[in-house]
Amino acid sequence: xxxxxxxxxxxxxxxxxxxxxxxxxxxxxxxxxxxxxxxxxxxxxxxxxxxxxxxxxxxxxxxxxxxxxxxxxxxxxxxxxxxxxxxxxxxxxxxxxxxxxxxxxxxxxxxxxxxxxxxxxxxxxxxxxxxxxxxxxxxxxxxxxxxxxxxxxxxxxxxxxxxxxxxxxxxxxxxxxxxxxxxxxxxxxxxxxxxxxxxxx
Amino acid sequence: xxxxxxxxxxxxxxxxxxxxxxxxxxxxxxxxxxxxxxxxxxxxxxxxxxxxxxxxxxxxxxxxxxxxxxxxxxxxxxxxxxxxxxxxxxxxxxxxxxxxxxxxxxxxxxxxxxxxxxxxxxxxxxxxxxxxxxxxxxxxxxxxxxxxxxxxxxxxxxxxxxxxxxxxxxxxxxxxxxxxxxxxxxxxxxxxxxxxxxxxxxxxxxxxxxxxxxxxxxxxxxxxxxxxxxxxxxxxxxxxxxxxxxxxxxxxxxxxxxxxxxxxxxxxxxxxxxxxxxxxxxxxxxxxxxxxxxxxxxxxxxxxxxxxxxxxxxxxxxxxxxxxxxxxxxxxxxxxxxxxxxxxxxxxxxxxxxxxxxxxxxxxxxxxxxxxxxxxxxxxxxxxxxxxxxxxxxxxx
Numbered sequence: 001x002x003x004x005x006x007x008x009x010x011x012x013x014x015x016x017x018x019x020x021x022x023x024x025x026x027x028x029x030x031x032x033x034x035x036x037x038x039x040x041x042x043x044x045x046x047x048x049x050x051x052x053x054x055x056x057x058x059x060x061x062x063x064x065x066x067x068x069x070x071x072x073x074x075x076x077x078x079x080x081x082x083x084x085x086x087x088x089x090x091x092x093x094x095x096x097x098x099x100x101x102x103x104x105x106x107x108x109x110x111x112x113x114x115x116x117x118x119x120x121x122x123x124x125x126x127x128x129x130x131x132x133x134x135x136x137x138x139x140x141x142x143x144x145x146x147x148x149x150x151x152x153x154x155x156x157x158x159x160x161x162x163x164x165x166x167x168x169x170x171x172x173x174x175x176x177x178x179x180x181x182x183x184x185x186x187x188x189x190x191x192x193x194x195x196x197x198x199x200x201x
Numbered sequence: 202x203x204x205x206x207x208x209x210x211x212x213x214x215x216x217x218x219x220x221x222x223x224x225x226x227x228x229x230x231x232x233x234x235x236x237x238x239x240x241x242x243x244x245x246x247x248x249x250x251x252x253x254x255x256x257x258x259x260x261x262x263x264x265x266x267x268x269x270x271x272x273x274x275x276x277x278x279x280x281x282x283x284x285x286x287x288x289x290x291x292x293x294x295x296x297x298x299x300x301x302x303x304x305x306x307x308x309x310x311x312x313x314x315x316x317x318x319x320x321x322x323x324x325x326x327x328x329x330x331x332x333x334x335x336x337x338x339x340x341x342x343x344x345x346x347x348x349x350x351x352x353x354x355x356x357x358x359x360x361x362x363x364x365x366x367x368x369x370x371x372x373x374x375x376x377x378x379x380x381x382x383x384x385x386x387x388x389x390x391x392x393x394x395x396x397x398x399x400x401x402x403x404x405x406x407x408x409x410x411x412x413x414x415x416x417x418x419x420x421x422x423x424x425x426x427x428x429x430x431x432x433x434x435x436x437x438x439x440x441x442x443x444x445x446x447x448x449x450x451x452x453x454x455x456x457x458x459x460x461x462x463x464x465x466x467x468x469x470x471x472x473x474x475x476x477x478x479x480x481x482x483x484x485x486x487x488x489x490x491x492x493x494x495x496x497x498x499x500x501x502x503x504x505x506x507x508x509x510x511x512x513x514x515x516x517x518x519x520x521x522x523x524x525x526x527x528x529x530x531x532x533x534x535x536x537x538x539x540x541x542x543x544x545x546x547x548x549x550x551x552x553x554x555x556x557x558x559x560x561x562x563x564x565x566x567x568x569x570x571x572x573x574x575x576x577x578x579x580x581x582x583x584x585x586x587x588x589x590x591x592x593x594x595x596x597x598x
Contacts, residue, residue, distance in 0.1 A: 024555075048552055054578060057561045061529060062585035068548060068560045078549045 010181055011194070012038050014174050015088060015114055018198050019043045023085035026110060028072045028102070029092035032056050033065035040065065050075045073098075076105045083109050090116040094151050104166065107201045112171065116196040121155030121189040124178060157189040163199065172198035204488035205289075217290065218282040222298045224256040224305055227281035227291065229321060232313070232355045244341035247330065251355050252321025253277045253313035256297065257305035259361070266361045267303060267587070268352065269293065269312040270369030270376035273501055274440075274493060276320035279312040280305070295575050302580035303587065308365060315376075316351040317343035317500040325496030326428065337496055338424030343504045345372070349379045356387070366390035366587055367526075370572030371539065372501070374530075375508050378547065381526040382510070391524075392586060394531040394572035397543040398517055398550065399509040404538055407446050408502040411439030415495045424496050436495045437486030444485050449535040449568035453478060517550035527557040529586045531579070533571035534564045559586075 012035055019025060021043045027036050030049020033056075039045045048066040051057060060067035068075055072092075087110035089102070094117060096102050106113045118140050119125075125136050135145045136153070156175070163170055175184040178193040188195070218225045235248045254277050259265060269279050271292070280297035282290050297303040297310055314322040317340065325340040341347075356364070367377040367388055374396025381388040397404070415421055418435030426432070445453075457478040514520035528551050532544030541562055551558035561582055565571040572579075 046555075046557075048558075054561055054563060054582075057559065058578070058582045058585050061559055061561070061582060062589055064589055066527075066552070066557050066559055068552070068558075069562050070545060070560065075549075079553060083553070 010176075011090065011116060011196075014196050015039075015090060015116065016042055018112075018114055018172065019045060019086055021045075024083070026050070026076075026084040026087045026106075028087060028089045028106065029095070030056070030060060030065070030067060033060035033063050033067060035088065035090060036060070036065040037063050073102055073105060076102075076109045079109045081108055082111055084111070086110055086112050086114060088114045088116075090114065091118065093117050094154055095149065096152065099152065099154075100162065100166065103162075103168070103199075107168065107199065111200070113199040114196065115159075115199060116194070117154055117159070119156050119189065119192050119195050120153035121157055122178065122193045123190050124193075126190075155189055156192060156195050159195070159197070163197075167201070169200045170197055171200050204485050204492075216285055218285055222300050223290070223294070224281035224298050226285070227254045227256065227278065227283060229254050229277060229283070231321065232358050234351070234354050234358075238351065238354075240341040240347050241344045242342040246323065246341060249316060249323035249351060250321070250327075251277075251313045251316065251323075251351060253311060253355060254279070254281075254291075255312075255359075256280050256310045257308050259309040263361060264363050264365060265308050266356075266359075266364050267308040267310045268356070268364050268367045268377075268380070269297070269303075269310060270352075270367060270373035270380075271312065271315065272369070272371035272373050273443075273498075273505065274489070275373070276318065277312045277314040277322075278320075280310070293573065295573070296580070296583065302583040303368065304584075307588070309361075311356070311359065311361070313352050313355055315343075315348045315501065317348070317497060317504065319494035319497040320492075324494065325424070325500055326494040335428065335496075337426075338499075340496065340500060343500050345375050345379045345504055345508050346383065348376055348504065349383050352376075352380075353384055353387070362387070364388050364390075366392055368392040368583075369396070370394040371396060371569065372505055374539075375505070378510070378528070381524045381528065382514075382520055385523045385525040388526040390586065391526045391528040392531070392583065393528070393544075393547065395533055395536050395539050395544070395569050396530070396547065397508075397539040398520075398547045399511060399543070400506050401539075401543065405506045407443065407538070408506055411443055412499055412502060414438040414442070415499060421495060424499075426495075432495045433490045436490050436493065436498060437483075439498060440489040440493075441482040441486045444482060446538045447568060447570040449537065449566055451535065451566040452568055457481060517546070518554040521551050521554040521556055524551065524554070524556050527559075529559045529561070529582075531572070531582070532560070532562045533567070533569070534562060535566045536569045536571060538569040 025045045025047040027049040030051050036047045036049050050068045050072045057067045057069045087106040128136050174196040175188040175192040176194045177184050180194045184192040232251045238246045278291040279293040280291040299306045314320040317324045319326050325336045329336045367380045369377040374393030377391045377393045381391045415432050415435035418432030421432035460477040462477050462480040510520040511517045530544050530548040532541035548558045548560035
């Protein structure tokens with residue numbers, strides 16, 4: 001198994017641990033439906049994923065994961081308060097136009113929200129910027145500047161600051177070192193490579 | 202649906218109906234229901250006939266049936282050919298056949314001409330046994346629900362107690378959705394393309410212009426006209442106008458631009474046919490009057506206009522409450538008759554009602570008729586929905 005795939009599965013495991021069996025789950029930026037397929041098989045969730053791409057929706061349909069092609073904010077606005085038990089926003093926040101609006105809307109339609117992101121405050125990223133003076137490139141962000149989508153990198157410090165300002169309660173968090181496996185013992189904004197949050201209002 | 206014809210096959214090539222991915226020569230059949238049928242309006246017919254075609258064979262467990270529902274101007278002939286000399290095959294021949302997206306080696310495909318239609322099923326042009334003359338405007342008011350309930354009787358007749366899928370575009374999508382509401386235990390999958398849960402004011406408006414063109418034609422004569430006559434001018438104009446709503450600005454411009462019609466077609470009259478798009482629309486109108494009955498057009502457009510699930514059931518969520526099927530809604534970006542938002546609304550309401558639903562959107566520029574498009578992406582999606590494999594992925598690390 002190559003490293004990105006392994007990282008993907010660790011991510012899924014922690015997200016899965018926080019999901020109640022049989023609950024109703026919404027995945028924002030569901031891709032090809034791997035996570036929801038995993039949650040359907042391990043947690044018997046009923047779920048729907050939202051993504052922008054027709055081929056990814058086709059992949060979801062093929063594996064029996066319900067999927068909706070469209071904008072995630074428009075999608076959430078079509079649902080009443082607390083329609084979902086849990087909303088998942090895994091590795092999507094850095095691609096959002098208005099992250100605050102999406103997160104607050106997700107906390108309206110969902111009882112809880114899982115947010116997972118790569119920590120750009122991680123020491124290797126800092127060193128990379130300091131020494132190379134270039135856009136961060138690693139196994140997670142392998143592309144050159146000129147072939148990348150616009151991204152809005154986020155750090156653990158930024159994110160927790162945001163939660164404090166907006167009154168979002170952090171019920172649980174999982175901070176992992178650069179291997180995305182071992183728990184991060186201290187100085188998370190410097191030492192954690194990956195962060196997962198379980199949020200409520 | 203357009204009346205475009207296929208180019209003739211190359212001389213010496215395999216006849217089109219004998220191609221390995223073609224269902225070949227199709228045999229229309231009649232289902233005659235001899236008991237009274239009560240319409241939603243309260244009106245009744247002593248019985249009715251539905252003309253239908255089937256392709257493929259039922260499996261032993263009889264759970265591989267796929268019902269295809271046609272649009273306003275479509276019919277039961279959705280795949281194959283009636284004769285080797287036909288100018289074109291069934292209207293969804295690109296989708297249905299051996300090895301195609303709706304694979305007839307795997308599925309038993311059924312398609313019936315709707316009640317109220319004019320291609321062999323009982324409709325306004327059929328003879329009223331009580332008068333010996335065509336029903337005309339005395340034909341009962343038809344709704345999408347009547348179409349669904351009459352086709353359920355056909356399924357009973359064929360011994361089909363469950364449907365692997367119901368598939369349709371435009372009005373066919375409405376019919377498929379209605380099927381899953383009225384017979385939830387029967388329908389496992391619904392695939393509705395370029396459809397809506399509620400005929401909008403704009404769509405009603407377009408239908409009304411068509412109806413007025415027919416009804417203002419003196420030959421309509423309040424619906425009382427001989428079989429070989431009728432409001433040919435009005436029906437052709439109705440068709441020309443409707444045709445514009447099935448395509449798009451971009452696709453018409455690509456197909457015709459501002460090209461002039463060939464000189465041979467143009468009369469010296471300065472008001473006649475300078476542009477190719479005009480002669481094309483006239484051709485569409487003329488082809489249509491040779492195959493469609495004006496009173497059927499009035500009847501079916503009225504059925505479309507009445508379609509409003511939220512109004513009929515109190516709300517869309519209540520309408521969908523009984524649904525057991527998994528639904529796939531497909532919208533097309535350039536469809537301005539039943540635009541993407543109206544398709545999205547069906548999927549969103551199903552999800553709000555806690556049902557299994559999907560929405561996908563194709564970025565074609567061909568307008569409403571995009572559901573008839575030859576598109577590998579669409580075929581792949583349809584196949585994924587109909588033939589999904591139950592693969593258990595190994596997530597162990």
